[in-house]
Amino acid sequence: MASIDDLTTAIGAVKERIERIGAGLARSSSLANELRDEFADLGASDKTAAAEGVRRELESGHRIVSDLDDRTDRLLRRAAALGGRERSGGPARPLAPATRRGRPARPRGVPSTWTVSRTSNGRGLIWQRPGSLGNADTLRIMEPTDRYPNGYVRFYNRYGQPIGLDGKPGPRSRTHIPVREDGTYDIPQGWHDDAD
């Protein structure tokens, strides 16, 4: 099985490749820009429009590559954090480790009867009380963001309102519960018993 260091190396190689592609696209875009201006000076309107079309396509590609670059950055930061915990002997815990059957393990704060579903784009997991609708009685664990480098958790009450650690609905600054570096997080007062 690959170690965190192996994964970090692989992600680093992907990032390097992405950066090279991004640099190539930036250069090509700059050249297309110059070409467009030269055609424009010559009064070649068709060729000017064609060069502008190429430039826009290249810029669009560059934006996609920049997004991929940001994502690999986040993956590297996350892998580095996990690797640091492994090396320090601490618990290396992903937000929701898999069970032997490959399903997300039930994290703290989730009653045993609740169902789980995963995003189609890998950004989070949600557990929900069977039979509840919308956001009612759900716990959602989300991947890291700039503000929450270890991810964050959202707890929703029976009315579908996000709640803070005091167990009450509140402003969004209080209802995004940060995940700590070791993968743990606080549970709101009065939240469901794990053993429910």
Added chain:
Amino acid sequence: MTQIELDGQTIARVVDQPPLIFETGGGWTVTVESALTFSDANGAVRHLEGDDPEAVAAMGPLLHGLTLRASAVEDGSLRLTFTSGAELIAPPDPDYESWGLTGPAGQRLVCMPGGELAIWDAGSTSRRRAEGDAFSGEPRSRQ
């Protein structure tokens, strides 16, 4: 751009406490927690915060009974237009989730901090009991 199949849905209930939550007769729920702009049928524009109790209380009578004409997400912004000509726009928030949608078949869309979307499709094969049997839903959303 992500199209959402809310067209023709009528807002049947608006929760009067924050965040702004409204439900359609077809079982969709829309939640807005951060800044939003609402333009009514007469063109009057209101800039509100979805977690402000007074703003949420004021939105109830404005939204209740409106029928959606079109709905779309672009660059993390949710845009709902109504048959009356009213419009609601909820842009992404750099630090917090700004808005979310849930559908009758388990569809779920969340605008994460910064505008990235987290998407749960109906009928996702990963949707299972945490330690138990699989169950399925019918795919209805169009991404």
